[in-house]
Amino acid sequence: MSAHVTDKPLLTVEHLTMRFGGLVAIDDVSFQALDREITAIIGPNGAGKTTVFNCLTGFYKPTVGRLTLHHPSKGDFLLERMEGFDIPQHARVARTFQNIRLFPAMSVLENLIVAQHNDLMRASGYTFYGLIGLKGYKRAEERAVDRARHWLDRIGLTKQADWNAGNLSYGDQRRLEIARAMCTQPVLLCLDEPAAGLNPRESADLNKLLLAIREDEGIGVLLIEHHMDVVMGISDHIVVLDYGRKISDGTPEFVRNDTAVIRAYLGEEEEEELPPEVAKDLKPN
Amino acid sequence: MAVLAEAKPVAGRLDPALLLKEAGAIAGIVFALTIALVGLRTKDVPGGLDIVTRFSDVFAATIVAFCGRLGLILLREGRALPVLLVSLPFALALMALLLYVQLWAPHAGLGHYLPFDSTVVNWCLAIFALILAGRAAWSLWHAASTKSAKEREQTMDRVAVGVQKAATLLGPLLLAFAIVLPFLPFADRRILDIAILVATYIMLGWGLNIVVGLAGLLDLGYVAFYAVGAYSYALLATHFGVSFWICLPFAGIMAAFAGILLGFPVLRLRGDYLAIVTLGFGEMVRIILLNWYKFTNGPDGISGIPRPSFFGLPFTANPPEGTQSFHDFFGLEYAPIDRIIFLYYLILALGLVTNLFTLRIRKLPVGRAWEALREDETACRSLGINPRNTKLTAFAIGAMFGGFGGSFFATRQGFISPESFTFIESAIILAVVVLGGMGSQIGVVFAAILLIGLPEFFRELQQYRMLAFGAAMVTIMIWRPSGLLAHREPTIRLFPKEAARASRK
Numbered sequence: 001m002s003a004h005v006t007d008k009p010l011l012t013v014e015h016l017t018m019r020f021g022g023l024v025a026i027d028d029v030s031f032q033a034l035d036r037e038i039t040a041i042i043g044p045n046g047a048g049k050t051t052v053f054n055c056l057t058g059f060y061k062p063t064v065g066r067l068t069l070h071h072p073s074k075g076d077f078l079l080e081r082m083e084g085f086d087i088p089q090h091a092r093v094a095r096t097f098q099n100i101r102l103f104p105a106m107s108v109l110e111n112l113i114v115a116q117h118n119d120l121m122r123a124s125g126y127t128f129y130g131l132i133g134l135k136g137y138k139r140a141e142e143r144a145v146d147r148a149r150h151w152l153d154r155i156g157l158t159k160q161a162d163w164n165a166g167n168l169s170y171g172d173q174r175r176l177e178i179a180r181a182m183c184t185q186p187v188l189l190c191l192d193e194p195a196a197g198l199n200p201r202e203s204a205d206l207n208k209l210l211l212a213i214r215e216d217e218g219i220g221v222l223l224i225e226h227h228m229d230v231v232m233g234i235s236d237h238i239v240v241l242d243y244g245r246k247i248s249d250g251t252p253e254f255v256r257n258d259t260a261v262i263r264a265y266l267g268e269e270e271e272e273e274l275p276p277e278v279a280k281d282l283k284p285n
Numbered sequence: 286m287a288v289l290a291e292a293k294p295v296a297g298r299l300d301p302a303l304l305l306k307e308a309g310a311i312a313g314i315v316f317a318l319t320i321a322l323v324g325l326r327t328k329d330v331p332g333g334l335d336i337v338t339r340f341s342d343v344f345a346a347t348i349v350a351f352c353g354r355l356g357l358i359l360l361r362e363g364r365a366l367p368v369l370l371v372s373l374p375f376a377l378a379l380m381a382l383l384l385y386v387q388l389w390a391p392h393a394g395l396g397h398y399l400p401f402d403s404t405v406v407n408w409c410l411a412i413f414a415l416i417l418a419g420r421a422a423w424s425l426w427h428a429a430s431t432k433s434a435k436e437r438e439q440t441m442d443r444v445a446v447g448v449q450k451a452a453t454l455l456g457p458l459l460l461a462f463a464i465v466l467p468f469l470p471f472a473d474r475r476i477l478d479i480a481i482l483v484a485t486y487i488m489l490g491w492g493l494n495i496v497v498g499l500a501g502l503l504d505l506g507y508v509a510f511y512a513v514g515a516y517s518y519a520l521l522a523t524h525f526g527v528s529f530w531i532c533l534p535f536a537g538i539m540a541a542f543a544g545i546l547l548g549f550p551v552l553r554l555r556g557d558y559l560a561i562v563t564l565g566f567g568e569m570v571r572i573i574l575l576n577w578y579k580f581t582n583g584p585d586g587i588s589g590i591p592r593p594s595f596f597g598l599p600f601t602a603n604p605p606e607g608t609q610s611f612h613d614f615f616g617l618e619y620a621p622i623d624r625i626i627f628l629y630y631l632i633l634a635l636g637l638v639t640n641l642f643t644l645r646i647r648k649l650p651v652g653r654a655w656e657a658l659r660e661d662e663t664a665c666r667s668l669g670i671n672p673r674n675t676k677l678t679a680f681a682i683g684a685m686f687g688g689f690g691g692s693f694f695a696t697r698q699g700f701i702s703p704e705s706f707t708f709i710e711s712a713i714i715l716a717v718v719v720l721g722g723m724g725s726q727i728g729v730v731f732a733a734i735l736l737i738g739l740p741e742f743f744r745e746l747q748q749y750r751m752l753a754f755g756a757a758m759v760t761i762m763i764w765r766p767s768g769l770l771a772h773r774e775p776t777i778r779l780f781p782k783e784a785a786r787a788s789r790k
Contacts, residue, residue, distance in 0.1 A: 057667060058666075059663075059666070084666045084667075085665075085666045085669055085670060085671045085672065086669070087669075088667060088668055088669035089669035094667070094668075095667050097663070097664070097667070101661050101663055101664040101667075102660075102661070102664070103656070103657045103660035103661055103664065104660060105656075105660055105773060106653075106656060106657065106660060106775070107775035107777075107778070109775065109777060109778070109779050110653060110656075110775055110776060110777060113653060113777060114653050114654065114657045114665075114668065114670070115668045117650050117653070117654050117657075117668060117669065117670050118669050118670075120650040121650045121651065121654075124649050124650055124651075126651075131642075131645060131646065131649065137649075141777075145777070145779070148779075149779065152779075158779070161778075161779035161780065162775055162778045162779055162780055162783075180668070181667075181668075184668055184669060
């Protein structure tokens with residue numbers, strides 16, 4: 001990714017609304033994410049965080065709203081109008097999943113090669129050149145293996161490259177999924193709870209990896225996370241959702257002290273709202 | 286397993302009442318099942334139907350079930366010795382008696398001592414007794430008499446890996462054998478016909494393997510493409526006199542189009558739903574062939590389909606004026622078997638093309654995308670793989686090979702009718718793929734030999750063939766649900782040398 005600096009934000013979400021029948025999962029949410037920044041989306045369970053991801057990556061078509069991705073070299077893409085499988089290929093938005101979705105019966109290396117499908121497909125002349133064994137495809141495949149190797153080195157799974165992905169430990173699978181997303185050469189990487197189920201040490205490694213991706217690749221990272229140490233430790237910018245609405249948006253320090261956020265997470269101080277007779281009953285204790 | 290582990294320490298004293306109760310329960314079930322099904326039989330007699338009773342068989346079955354269960358319980362409780370002492374002599378005695386009665390004294394009164402009337406059932410009984418004896422001997426040999434299912438699966442996996450590694454050696458050997466087969470002394474017309482049939486199913490199995498094994502799309506209507514290929518060739522050849530070699534690619538293309546036609550409506554379906562729609566598609570094609578009388582000649586079928594020629598040289602004794610036939614051209618004596626040998630090589634070549642194509646395409650992006658699609662469609666979408674195109678190519682390419690197989694079928698038979706394209710054909714091809722291990726090329730070969738070759742050899746046992754077929758499927762599903770040789774070798778390795786070293790160990 002070039003170190004192209006533009007004044008336009010990488011991702012602009014405007015008035016995003018998603019309704020499922022009568023249920024409003026996301027209600028008029030707007031925010032921005034910049035490249036070379038980690039933007040975290042946090043909020044209690046059911047706040048609509050994953051739905052935002054699903055809209056961004058084409059799994060859902062938003063009911064209302066505009067999602068503009070500003071690609072540094074290709075220009076603007078309106079994600080809400082694109083087919084799901086075109087978004088990673090053209091707009092270069094990659095994602096991981098809350099429940100890991102690797103290809104378990106395929107090897108670790110194959111997982112990373114499949115991620116480069118579209119480039120390889122073109123190089124293999126949509127299979128025809130590949131079938132007759134032209135040199136061009138061989139070279140493209142070698143390049144793909146090099147890229148996979150690069151990411152295996154970075155996540156420390158080089159030795160396990162020929163294992164079945166399903167045989168890796170949970171933490172390794174999480175990292176492999178991130179590497180697989182990175183092999184699609186994204187400009188925006190969307191991570192859905194990457195630290196879920198990791199032990200503190202793995203979680204710290206993950207932080208390092210994400211910071212390194214931000215520094216070295218110069219891409220934007222969008223992060224859904226419940227682990228506050230991860231979120232507060234590495235985010236440059238935090239968006240807080242609650243019941244599908246954005247309730248806060250700013251730097252970690254700002255969000256940490258925002259009363260709306262505290263209320264959403266810890267609840268309001270409800271003592272005064274108790275009916276007088278209940279309060280009276282509670283008092284002797 | 287936990288129950289077994291707890292039962293072991295008290296193996297010292299067995300409660301005979303419990304033992305008898307369990308074995309008796311099984312015997313009771315067998316009795317209840319067989320009393321009406323086996324015990325009573327209607328028979329045509331002059332003046333109507335009569336009921337014949339065969340209660341001796343029912344009692345024999347009940348006693349066999351009781352003893353067999355007792356043996357299994359004793360095995361489970363770690364008392365293998367008595368089981369071995371009873372079952373082995375029984376099996377050997379029964380086999381000796383059977384052989385004696387069958388081979389030397391078919392009319393002697395000894396036959397009355399056999400437990401069942403039917404020879405096949407007696408043989409089954411002998412084999413079961415032998416298996417029981419084998420298990421007992423095995424558990425005497427090894428202290429641990431029971432293996433957990435997981436351990437068994439791992440052992441089988443190791444075997445599969447071993448066979449797959451051997452397959453790199455075995456494959457060329459099998460191929461060499463297949464190539465010289467027509468010239469071996471025992472290769473008569475019958476053997477070659479069976480070989481052609483087996484090779485046809487191997488080819489179809491490899492074709493279906495693309496759809497089911499690689500792309501993971503359960504297709505129960507594969508015979509539809511076989512039919513499209515057969516009718517494409519038959520109609521083109523009989524109406525326009527086009528030669529086999531020109532028709533072959535055309536039949537493949539027609540079948541591929543049929544594959545795309547089927548693919549479009551089922552793009553969003555998975556698993557069971559997909560299976561049902563493909564099943565319906567297979568039936569639709571057959572019913573269209575049956576009822577579109579003007580086009581397909583309906584149930585009468587198409588006859589007089591031209592036989593294939595050796596690059597224009599026909600295999601006939603008396604070629605028409607002004608043309609040469611195969612034996613004239615090469616100065617050979619005319620032999621009708623030449624045509625069979627040619628057909629054999631034809632299907633062998635078609636099968637090899639299918640195999641090479643599959644092996645090759647597995648290592649190309651589209652092949653990897655098929656496998657990824659089988660693993661997780663959602664993840665594929667998130668990586669920019671177009672599931673629609675990927676599925677359609679799998680359907681089209683799988684169907685294309687079905688079409689090739691179909692035109693071969695048409696030229697071999699010389700006559701086709703919708704009768705040949707019933708659901709059972711799809712089921713057999715699918716069984717070949719599933720039994721062999723989804724996605725495994727060599728597994729398909731073994732499964733086709735097992736499922737098609739052996740039953741053909743044992744044609745005399747007509748009525749029991751399907752029974753054995755069913756039994757084989759059930760056994761496989763219990764012992765190895767993922768198929769005989771389901772080990773998957775990665776399409777690309779980062780450390781190929783290490784893998785080679787590991788396999789040499």
